[in-house]
Amino acid sequence: MRLGITMFATDRTVAAHELAVAAEERGFSSLYLPEHTHIPVSRRTSAPASPEASGTGEGRLKGTSGDATLPEEYARTLDPLVALAAAAAVTSTITLGTGILLPAQREPLVTAKAVATLQHLARGRFTLGMGFGWNKEEAADHGVVWSARRDQAREHVLAMRALWRDEVAVFTGEHVSFEPSWAWPKADVPVLLGGAAGPKLFDAIAEYGDGWLPIGGAGIREAQPRLRLACEKAGRDPSTLSIIPFGTLPTPAKLEYYASLGIEEVVLRVQGGTREEVLPLLDSYRKYLTSA
Template sequence: MQIGYTVPQYGAFADPDFIRQASTDLEAMGYNSLWAGDRIMVPLAPSDPYPGGDGTIPPAFSTFFDPLTALTLAAVSTREVRLGTSTLNALWQPPVLLARMLTSLDLLSRGRLDVGIGLGWLRDEYTATGVPWQGRGARLEETLDVMEAAWGSEVVEHKGTLWTVPPSHIDLKPFQRPRPPILLAGYTPPALERIGRRADGWLCVPLPMPYLTSLWEVALQSAARADRDPSALRMVVRINPMITDSPAPDDQVPYVGTVRQIGDYLLAVAEAGAHEAFVDLQTTSSSRDQFMDVAHQLITRLHAG
């Protein structure tokens, strides 16, 4: 299983110099991938609760470095590590512009980009960006249509419900052909059906194993119905643990635990079929030193098996 870590990006970690140095150091430690998330703001009276903990949005989300800029800094600071978004809220910008940004980053990194897309959970962010909350699934489908046309067609043309692209030359194409891998988030059967039908993998969080495997089976069956190879789909698991000095109760892992417990959980996830997992400590680390120290301890634990 591939192991990743997040690019320092928000709260106390949203510093360009730290992003560059941490990216270089994390690659040297042996991490396979670096990931960036996408938030805009922390409303004073949120429209929706945060999907974790007690529902309170982490205050660190009020300082959030742009994900594609963070990955650009990571790209020029590294050589081989893959670079992913988990997740990019792709509906907040026109798809022809998003396709150009992602193409540029894929070229800059010489084909190391994984495009992880989600729909978000906070209606306030849709209000702030002028995008309707309703109809997100259909908007995502057409967004993917436009981006795939921009990436793959010699003459790009699209006429849909939301966007029209007249026949045009868009000759800047991604380094990866026919396009960078697309990973989608979601936890409903329609979301997993979409993953199997047109994506390259699933971005998920720790779930009870029966629920996780049942959703994954929806994606695999959808891929088969679409005459795609189900075995080519990737499952990528994100965890946001609170690291403790003393062992946590088993029922709190991987949300809380020692480095050993979190490492053991990641090894178990690999045995359960996950292709990749990555760790984000930015809401639970007290300092940059701890952020990097845990990264070193964790990869050492995983390499030791």
């Protein structure tokens, strides 16, 4: 079983390209970086009850509404595509991914070009992990209607796939449309959907995804039959989809459990910090590489 890592890369942590080199040198299979363009200070939306944040010692943000706080790393997050492009230039084998990118909040023509360029520079090593978001104020600032965010994300991904695939790409939808157009480079980009198990997510994976990133990794055994059924209904072969537990804090028992489910890769959560703080943690995780 392969083991990757994910960390909130910020302007105060070890540089993403240095982290990628260190992870590759130690035998980790992947590096995933999250995305938040900004965090409105209102804090009307509470943080998700998930291990998305690594809980660094950078402090917490307290907004102008209520007592909700948030780890400061959310507001300091680097753009993942830019950071991963830097990582691509100094690595050769490690998979580089977003975990997760928010396509509903991104203009798809520009994002498709950025992703295709990154895939070109990375020589096919990029994976697009995506999700639908949790911060209503952040989405609203991008013009996203919260109730429509899943539909908007879907159209943006389908439009980007057309641009990556077709010599002359065209797309007509409710949220994005463009006339027949040329756009290079072309790219084969795996798309993994993050989120909790449920019919909406599994239907989306079956329609336009290549796999599932269950955040934290809980509930996979119970969810596998439902994901298989969604794929079969959509005419997809379930065996072609990846399930990659994401943001996991490792233990030998947990990794053995995932292996018993046929899981082939797990992405481990790394607490953000300086180079001096993070590299010893990577070294401590190396023992799981020999047992995975």
